[in-house]
Amino acid sequence: MEERKLIPIYVLGKKYMVPEGSTIITALEYAGFKLKKGVGCREGFCGACASLYRLPGDYRLHGGLGCQTVVVENMHIVQIPYTPAPKAVYDIEELEPDVSVFNRYYPELFRCVSCNTCTKICPQELNVMDYVNAMMRGDFETAAELSFDCLMCGLCSARCPAEISQFLCAILARRLYGKYLSKKGEFILQRIKEIEEGKYEEEFRRLMSLPLEELKKIYYERDLNLEIT
Amino acid sequence: MGYPEYMRESLKMVERTRPQRLEMAKKGLRNFVKPMSEEEREEVLRKYHPDYQPDARREVRVGPNKGELLTAKVAEVLESHSRIDPDNFVIEPPDYETDVLIIGGGGAGCMAAIWARKEGAKVILCTKLRLGDANSMMSQGGMQAAVNPHDSPVIHYIDALGGGHFDNKPELLKVLTTEGPKIAKFLEDLGVMWDKLPDGHYQTKPGGGTSRRRMLSCKDYTGAEIMRVLRDEVRNHPEDILVLEYNPAVELVLDEEGKCAGAILMNMETGEYTVVKAKATIIATGGFGRLHIKGFPTTNHYGATMDGVVMAYRAGAKLLYMDSVQYHPTGAVYPPQILGFLITEKIRGFGGQPVNKYGELFVYPLEPRDVEASAIIRECAEGRGIKTPDGHVGVWLDSPIIDLLNGPGTIEKNFPAMVRQYRRFGIDITKEPMLIYPTLHYQNGGIEINEWCETTIPNLLAAGEVTGGVHGRNRLMGNSVLDYNVFGRRAGIKAAELAKKTTVGKLTIEHIKKYEEELREAGIETKLVTPILLPEYRNLELLKKHRKEFDPFLPAGI
Ligand SMILES: Cc1cc2nc3c(=O)[nH]c(=O)nc-3n(C[C@H](O)[C@H](O)[C@H](O)COP(=O)(O)OP(=O)(O)OC[C@H]3O[C@@H](n4cnc5c(N)ncnc54)[C@H](O)[C@@H]3O)c2cc1C
Ligand code: SF4
Ligand code: SF4
Numbered sequence A: 001m002e003e004r005k006l007i008p009i010y011v012l013g014k015k016y017m018v019p020e021g022s023t024i025i026t027a028l029e030y031a032g033f034k035l036k037k038g039v040g041c042r043e044g045f046c047g048a049c050a051s052l053y054r055l056p057g058d059y060r061l062h063g064g065l066g067c068q069t070v071v072v073e074n075m076h077i078v079q080i081p082y083t084p085a086p087k088a089v090y091d092i093e094e095l096e097p098d099v100s101v102f103n104r105y106y107p108e109l110f111r112c113v114s115c116n117t118c119t120k121i122c123p124q125e126l127n128v129m130d131y132v133n134a135m136m137r138g139d140f141e142t143a144a145e146l147s148f149d150c151l152m153c154g155l156c157s158a159r160c161p162a163e164i165s166q167f168l169c170a171i172l173a174r175r176l177y178g179k180y181l182s183k184k185g186e187f188i189l190q191r192i193k194e195i196e197e198g199k200y201e202e203e204f205r206r207l208m209s210l211p212l213e214e215l216k217k218i219y220y221e222r223d224l225n226l227e228i229t
Numbered sequence B: 001m002g003y004p005e006y007m008r009e010s011l012k013m014v015e016r017t018r019p020q021r022l023e024m025a026k027k028g029l030r031n032f033v034k035p036m037s038e039e040e041r042e043e044v045l046r047k048y049h050p051d052y053q054p055d056a057r058r059e060v061r062v063g064p065n066k067g068e069l070l071t072a073k074v075a076e077v078l079e080s081h082s083r084i085d086p087d088n089f090v091i092e093p094p095d096y097e098t099d100v101l102i103i104g105g106g107g108a109g110c111m112a113a114i115w116a117r118k119e120g121a122k123v124i125l126c127t128k129l130r131l132g133d134a135n136s137m138m139s140q141g142g143m144q145a146a147v148n149p150h151d152s153p154v155i156h157y158i159d160a161l162g163g164g165h166f167d168n169k170p171e172l173l174k175v176l177t178t179e180g181p182k183i184a185k186f187l188e189d190l191g192v193m194w195d196k197l198p199d200g201h202y203q204t205k206p207g208g209g210t211s212r213r214r215m216l217s218c219k220d221y222t223g224a225e226i227m228r229v230l231r232d233e234v235r236n237h238p239e240d241i242l243v244l245e246y247n248p249a250v251e252l253v254l255d256e257e258g259k260c261a262g263a264i265l266m267n268m269e270t271g272e273y274t275v276v277k278a279k280a281t282i283i284a285t286g287g288f289g290r291l292h293i294k295g296f297p298t299t300n301h302y303g304a305t306m307d308g309v310v311m312a313y314r315a316g317a318k319l320l321y322m323d324s325v326q327y328h329p330t331g332a333v334y335p336p337q338i339l340g341f342l343i344t345e346k347i348r349g350f351g352g353q354p355v356n357k358y359g360e361l362f363v364y365p366l367e368p369r370d371v372e373a374s375a376i377i378r379e380c381a382e383g384r385g386i387k388t389p390d391g392h393v394g395v396w397l398d399s400p401i402i403d404l405l406n407g408p409g410t411i412e413k414n415f416p417a418m419v420r421q422y423r424r425f426g427i428d429i430t431k432e433p434m435l436i437y438p439t440l441h442y443q444n445g446g447i448e449i450n451e452w453c454e455t456t457i458p459n460l461l462a463a464g465e466v467t468g469g470v471h472g473r474n475r476l477m478g479n480s481v482l483d484y485n486v487f488g489r490r491a492g493i494k495a496a497e498l499a500k501k502t503t504v505g506k507l508t509i510e511h512i513k514k515y516e517e518e519l520r521e522a523g524i525e526t527k528l529v530t531p532i533l534l535p536e537y538r539n540l541e542l543l544k545k546h547r548k549e550f551d552p553f554l555p556a557g558i
């Protein structure tokens, strides 16, 4: 790090020299900020580090994850650690997987003007507009699939001219899909029943009373069966 | 960007040996590269695992585990001062009162909140960053649960026991493995989108040290999917669960009888301290990756600084297995922007192979984590690794072989996060391998608990990565997502039950004073103040120097 070339960036309009190749987060830290907000996992999974930036010679406003975006000379950066977006409160048990849930909880969803701004800003490169359209059609499966990699960073919502909170609608869609619409296996219920009826208790009792040497023997001699059944 | 030119030759060798390795995999890799025997495992661990090096451990001189050998860094962090001045801090009247206080907003904390509420308790959940900014958000690989007919909780138990070097607390491990299937179903009923087979049964993969397919997943966003659903559910009950973000706990509060009675919180934005009085308190603060033990990079989130362990220890709770650290075998070493990041074990579950600079497969890919990691360290120490421009060293993890084994598109479909991660830096992992080395991953030990998450302090419970005993001295992949769900749930239920029958006495923080005295008596001089809360990544001296050199017009102060 110490030997890397330093380049200028602008944070809230102020110039700082930071090592080339840094991400926005590590650049900010290098520049002397002790981050208390706008950073979480540091690995691209939590969406805490949403940032907006402009590049020299480019009028467009870009969105990115601070922990994943490498700084560029003369980049102007601001972190967006929070997007005001009130989550609807609902009882998942009493909902039905039907387009009417969006009418009830997020009626603004239907104001989408298909401008595609959300898709352009999404740091996960998701097709946000398409999942919004799928929700409007009540197509939960498509909405769930298209929005699955959403980190709930909020950038789409911050930019939407129709003031939709796409990512909140999307988690509702996914939960309804996962709970009510995805195909359910049968064996799991049988397994839970077996366990509740104490089918494995005897085996556990025996095993837990064995001396270490015998346990080791059982472990090292156990059969490996990695086939699908 | 992509890989530097000088690595091309080695990359070619990986390609050259791939057809042969593919053949071996198709015929069953175990027939060509045998899993290690007990003796072989012991030898590679002893010689190469960081925990077994002479400077790995030292005696802790104060507190409930006084005299025990602990990981050196852990001992150092435990022998530290409080942020609170016990002589001048005004503890009563408290700012909040509640039935159950939960410290930590990761998976264990959210699961506990959901279940404490179900059992009729009013809950305050305080957390350091945002709700869900936690290791729980990051797990990629999956969750173990014995959901297949040819598997059972008992087989799961044996796998985890052997993987944990037989040090697991049996009664905890039995609870873990027995409740797995129930948890899988519970999460599905909350709306978690598990990967499924066409008939609706869960898709399962093997993991390091498992003898059956038992790994449930949600692509490679398993943790994110579970965590965001749990978070959404917590937020569906604002009347019963108050969430305080950017409000870490900095010290526990006891009552005059020695029961835990809440905590002191610090508002990270304003610096203000508040006191929460609670009938039962649950610590769910996760792990310690950000301590960078032995200088290792880490997979952990920004707030993984061992806070819960420190607070509980100062209040008198006993710790278990804080002498053992998990290094994940496969952390990224190149490109430098993702140094230490996790490459999920599921890559090997799908057939990915660790190979050295000559393209040779040098270890059975699915050994338990500590064994696999040690074998990789050995390979590099003996000169068969690849050096990076930054001076790190690693071996290849051959990912393209996954598509050859399972059909084209398998990687894209199952590892969208990984593909995206590398694509951002110009590497296509469907065509080129990843360069990896072990990385600091998991706190194997922690606060000692019983089956209902009770610690040695009355009315103080703990769940998740902050606890010790469930996994012995080495956790298998997929068992800690299960752990935080199983024990988070139990902690919530138990805390609600305890709250019903508890009357809290006069509040006290005498234990902080006593701990300070102990430090003094042991002759310990330290400037360290804990909990650490957030790691320090600024280098103020270097910064000053560069400021002067490069831009005299910038203000010198920071
Ligand atoms: C990159 C990565 C991948 C992983 N993959 C897998 C996997 O595939 N399978 C598996 O089983 N396990 C995996 N794990 C491990 C697993 O995710 C964690 O062990 C588990 O999620 C821990 O859950 P937890 O709730 O105990 O802690 P966490 O989820 O870390 O939550 C702890 C919470 O407490 C908060 N906190 C910390 N200090 C304080 C304080 N002083 N006051 C208040 N709040 C505080 C933190 O900010 C955080 O929100 C992985 C871990 C990582 C880091
Ligand atoms: S930004 Fe808003 S209005 Fe535009 S496409 Fe997206 S959801 Fe629709
Ligand atoms: S869909 Fe919206 S909230 Fe989700 S990752 Fe993309 S921009 Fe962020």
Ligand code: FES
Binding pocket: A038, A039, A040, A041, A042, A043, A044, A045, A046, A047, A048, A049, A065, A066, A067, A068, A151
């Ligand atoms: S810090 Fe979590 S996504 Fe960047």
